[in-house]
Amino acid sequence: MTALARTVEVTRRYGEALALDRVSLDIGAGEVVGLLGPNGAGKSTLINLFVGLRRPTSGTVELLGGSPSDPVVRRGIGVTPQETGLPEALRVGEIVDFVTSHFPEPLGRSELLGRFGLTDLARRQVGGLSGGQKRRLAVALAFAGNPRLVFLDEPTTGLDVEARLTLWDGIRAFHDDGGTVVLTSHYLEEVEALAKRVVVVAQGRVLADDTVRAVREMAGVHRVSFVADPVSELPELPGVLAHTVEDGRVRLVTGDADRLVVSLVRSGVAFSGLEVRPTSLEEAFLALTASAVASPS
Numbered sequence: 279m280t281a282l283a284r285t286v287e288v289t290r291r292y293g294e295a296l297a298l299d300r301v302s303l304d305i306g307a308g309e310v311v312g313l314l315g316p317n318g319a320g321k322s323t324l325i326n327l328f329v330g331l332r333r334p335t336s337g338t339v340e341l342l343g344g345s346p347s348d349p350v351v352r353r354g355i356g357v358t359p360q361e362t363g364l365p366e367a368l369r370v371g372e373i374v375d376f377v378t379s380h381f382p383e384p385l386g387r388s389e390l391l392g393r394f395g396l397t398d399l400a401r402r403q404v405g406g407l408s409g410g411q412k413r414r415l416a417v418a419l420a421f422a423g424n425p426r427l428v429f430l431d432e433p434t435t436g437l438d439v440e441a442r443l444t445l446w447d448g449i450r451a452f453h454d455d456g457g458t459v460v461l462t463s464h465y466l467e468e469v470e471a472l473a474k475r476v477v478v479v480a481q482g483r484v485l486a487d488d489t490v491r492a493v494r495e496m497a498g499v500h501r502v503s504f505v506a507d508p509v510s511e512l513p514e515l516p517g518v519l520a521h522t523v524e525d526g527r528v529r530l531v532t533g534d535a536d537r538l539v540v541s542l543v544r545s546g547v548a549f550s551g552l553e554v555r556p557t558s559l560e561e562a563f564l565a566l567t568a569s570a571v572a573s574p575s
């Protein structure tokens with residue numbers, strides 16, 4: 279598979295802060311790739327490096343076989359950053375015309391508006407649009423130049439369910455025509471709706487790069503908590519990813535709650551108030567991050 283974008287051992291620092299730590303990633307032609315991770319994981323930084331808005335501290339970034347800092351190369355991509363500002367006084371149709379005029383073979387105005395459910399808004403001034411309508415327009419503009427590759431940073435943040443579905447349809451239509459998409463999200467469900475491949479990023483590192491299904495299983499960790507008496511007699515339990523003790527209550531994060539509870543019972547240590555519950559994806563990320571930090575590669 280041809281890689282349309284690639285990072286090789288890319289590190290990015292902002293002063294002392296390490297935003298990306300030796301990230302190597304290939305984006306293949308025709309893929310939809312979801313970058314998933316909690317706040318501050320490094321997702322936006324990665325997108326900004328791919329599209330040439332930032333340069334790596336070390337390592338290399340390739341875009342469409344060239345450099346992201348080359349304006350000719352950049353003409354082949356579309357981008358919607360996490361935050362966008364649009365001129366309030368212009369009408370939706372005028373903004374589309376303005377943006378498409380910068381590209382050699384743009385998408386037609388009506389086709390672009392139609393794909394993203396914006397046809398009825400063509401004559402409206404941007405200043406009068408709702409936040410969700412502005413966001414949909416901002417995302418649609420990434421596709422205006424008929425790009426080969428599109429980067430979308432949290433495309434559906436702030437959208438209601440219907441607007442989100444319309445946007446997903448627009449992204450899918452682009453993909454069905456052979457387009458390649460990299461998008462960031464906090465939600466596995468969103469990635470699942472669009473992408474087969476998901477790259478989990480946390481603390482600047484790639485924790486997983488796999489199918490959505492595999493990551494869903496990986497994220498299926500549980501939180502097991504109980505009061506042990508005494509805590510000091512608790513043996514080492516299997517499969518523990520994270521471990522805290524507060525006021526005698528032991529809180530464990532594990533990928534296999536059944537095995538852990540069986541081992542706890544067999545240990546003979548007295549315990550009470552056993553609770554087992556699935557973690558949110560956010561907690562699962564933290565557990566995955568904790569285990570990654572505990573065993574650096």
Ligand SMILES: Nc1ncnc2c1ncn2[C@@H]1O[C@H](COP(=O)(O)OP(=O)(O)OP(=O)(O)O)[C@@H](O)[C@H]1O
Pocket residue numbers: 292295296297315316317318319320321322323324360
């Ligand atoms: N311009 C900057 N100056 C200093 N630190 C920065 C800058 N941009 C990002 N960072 C830091 O780099 C790290 C990664 O940030 P980044 O915005 O890439 O994460 P993210 O995964 O996109 O987060 P979010 O989901 O909140 O958008 C964070 O610790 C952030 O504070």
